[in-house]
Amino acid sequence: xxxxxxxxxxxxxxxxxxxxxxxxxxxxxxxxxxxxxxxxxxxxxxxxxxxxxxxxxxxxxxxxxxxxxxxxxxxxxxxxxxxxxxxxxxxxxxxxxxxxxxxxxxxxxxxxxxxxxxxxxxxxxxxxxxxxxxxxxxxxxxxxxxxxxxxxxxxxxxxxxxxxxxxxxxxxxxxxxxxxxxxxxxxxxxxxxxxxxxxxxx
Numbered sequence: 001x002x003x004x005x006x007x008x009x010x011x012x013x014x015x016x017x018x019x020x021x022x023x024x025x026x027x028x029x030x031x032x033x034x035x036x037x038x039x040x041x042x043x044x045x046x047x048x049x050x051x052x053x054x055x056x057x058x059x060x061x062x063x064x065x066x067x068x069x070x071x072x073x074x075x076x077x078x079x080x081x082x083x084x085x086x087x088x089x090x091x092x093x094x095x096x097x098x099x100x101x102x103x104x105x106x107x108x109x110x111x112x113x114x115x116x117x118x119x120x121x122x123x124x125x126x127x128x129x130x131x132x133x134x135x136x137x138x139x140x141x142x143x144x145x146x147x148x149x150x151x152x153x154x155x156x157x158x159x160x161x162x163x164x165x166x167x168x169x170x171x172x173x174x175x176x177x178x179x180x181x182x183x184x185x186x187x188x189x190x191x192x193x194x195x196x197x198x199x200x201x202x
Contacts, residue, residue: 003043004138006137006141006150034096036097037109037131037133038107039108041106042105043104044106046104046107051148058154061195063099063100065195068198070096070097074160077094077097078093079121080160081162085138093119093121098107099110110161132163134160135159136159137156
């Protein structure tokens with residue numbers, strides 16, 4: 001079964017800033033001119049606007065894997081949705097600083113960077129533009145009872161900032177192995193395997 005690049009869209013709450021999710025230190029950072037966006041980044045066990053359903057167990061595993069990138073300050077994302085499985089540093093606009101599961105929701109905090117794309121994102125939010133967060137990942141899908149189920153081989157790549165109210169269509173990747181080697185380092189792949197073994201033992 002071929003893997004596709006899967007992309008989803010979620011609007012961030014209150015124009016992108018949920019003060020009740022910020023620590024006192026983060027609030028001070030924001031008051032000094034910085035910007036942190038927060039809210040729901042992905043949902044599970046619920047059919048989204050694209051008709052896809054992400055299994056809770058699969059997303060829980062991917063969030064755990066993604067936390068390694070967050071810890072190492074490598075959880076970058078781009079402004080707008082590129083048709084690529086690789087994160088282009090020249091277009092990076094933000095960095096995910098925290099991610100966690102809250103029921104069926106994937107919650108997160110995003111720090112807007114002082115990069116060209118980050119400055120554009122910051123001005124858009126300050127101008128009152130409602131921005132959304134959109135996940136990018138690779139995985140297979142199957143049709144079941146009128147729903148498109150994202151299979152267990154799903155791998156989360158990143159979260160991008162977008163404005164469109166719906167996600168562009170997924171496209172076929174030529175070679176899944178090429179994608180894996182480009183996005184994840186050898187250490188990342190070892191970490192994923194260890195997490196899978198630990199998850200099976202629970």
